[in-house]
Amino acid sequence: MGNNVLLVDDSSTMRKIVGRSLRQAGIEFDNIYEAADGLQALEMLEKETVDLVLSDINMPNMDGISFLREKANRPNMKNIPVFMISTETGDDIIGEAKSLGAVGAIKKPFTPDMVNAVLGPFLK
Amino acid sequence: MDIGQDIIAATTDVFSTMLGMDLVVGEVVDGAGGEVESNITAMLGLGGDIRGMLAVHCPAAVAMAITSGFLGMDVEELDEDVKDAIGEIANMVAGNLKIAFAGHDLKIELAIPTSIVGQSYRVGGMLGARRAAVPFAMEQGQFLVELKYIVNS
Numbered sequence: 001m002g003n004n005v006l007l008v009d010d011s012s013t014m015r016k017i018v019g020r021s022l023r024q025a026g027i028e029f030d031n032i033y034e035a036a037d038g039l040q041a042l043e044m045l046e047k048e049t050v051d052l053v054l055s056d057i058n059m060p061n062m063d064g065i066s067f068l069r070e071k072a073n074r075p076n077m078k079n080i081p082v083f084m085i086s087t088e089t090g091d092d093i094i095g096e097a098k099s100l101g102a103v104g105a106i107k108k109p110f111t112p113d114m115v116n117a118v119l120g121p122f123l124k
Numbered sequence: 125m126d127i128g129q130d131i132i133a134a135t136t137d138v139f140s141t142m143l144g145m146d147l148v149v150g151e152v153v154d155g156a157g158g159e160v161e162s163n164i165t166a167m168l169g170l171g172g173d174i175r176g177m178l179a180v181h182c183p184a185a186v187a188m189a190i191t192s193g194f195l196g197m198d199v200e201e202l203d204e205d206v207k208d209a210i211g212e213i214a215n216m217v218a219g220n221l222k223i224a225f226a227g228h229d230l231k232i233e234l235a236i237p238t239s240i241v242g243q244s245y246r247v248g249g250m251l252g253a254r255r256a257a258v259p260f261a262m263e264q265g266q267f268l269v270e271l272k273y274i275v276n277s
Contacts, residue, residue, distance in 0.1 A: 010236065013194050013209040017142070020196065058236055087219020087234065090226065108216050109141035
């Protein structure tokens with residue numbers, strides 16, 4: 001059995017790149033779900049079983065920080081681990097993300113090896 | 125602070141990391157000039173200690189080649205995927221610039237990128253802004269990364 005991963009990014013290109021990087025990292029997946037913003041991500045988490053979320057920070061409608069804040073208030077999803085994957089790497093914003101439950105961050109640009117090094121320990 | 129060199133470092137890092145591509149770096153333009161014929165431009169606003177706009181100007185062949193490299197498939201028209209891909213290039217270059225500027229104790233915030241496609245368009249300047257631009261070359265042609273900026277005192 002593999003993993004169910006949710007990719008949250010307003011760029012469809014970036015969602016495809018991250019998905020490909022995950023596959024190239026040799027991690028097995030049952031499903032890779034996609035959402036274009038935090039609102040769509042919350043809807044997806046309400047209806048699908050997800051083992052891990054990878055989320056951008058700067059997004060329209062609901063950004064990654066607001067998504068984390070809302071997710072933390074929903075008992076059915078608050079324990080699903082989230083990694084931020086973003087150009088935002090400042091201690092202040094990553095610190096805020098971690099205070100809201102994010103377990104790590106990957107900086108864009110990235111390679112599949114970088115993705116594997118960070119996510120490998122969290123996936124089956 | 126050498127903005128031209130910061131643009132070079134930011135851009136070459138994005139292309140080498142995401143596309144495994146070594147770019148040929150052109151001469152830094154400080155001020156007017158150095159335009160590259162373009163069919164698509166991705167723009168992203170900056171605010172904070174430096175305000176302004178980062179733009180990536182690409183001819184169609186370059187934009188489609190970049191997108192093809194990102195997606196791992198042939199791309200034959202300037203569609204939404206291409207607009208999105210060039211927007212992400214601008215986003216990642218700006219993210220690297222944000223880190224570089226932080227090294228100079230300048231804190232900036234980034235907006236969400238926007239891309240436009242056309243045959244004949246001109247991106248206007250900001251009143252009182254300085255401009256640094258760097259042309260880069262790849263197999264399919266040249267593209268330009270341009271920063272119009274005002275350092276807030």
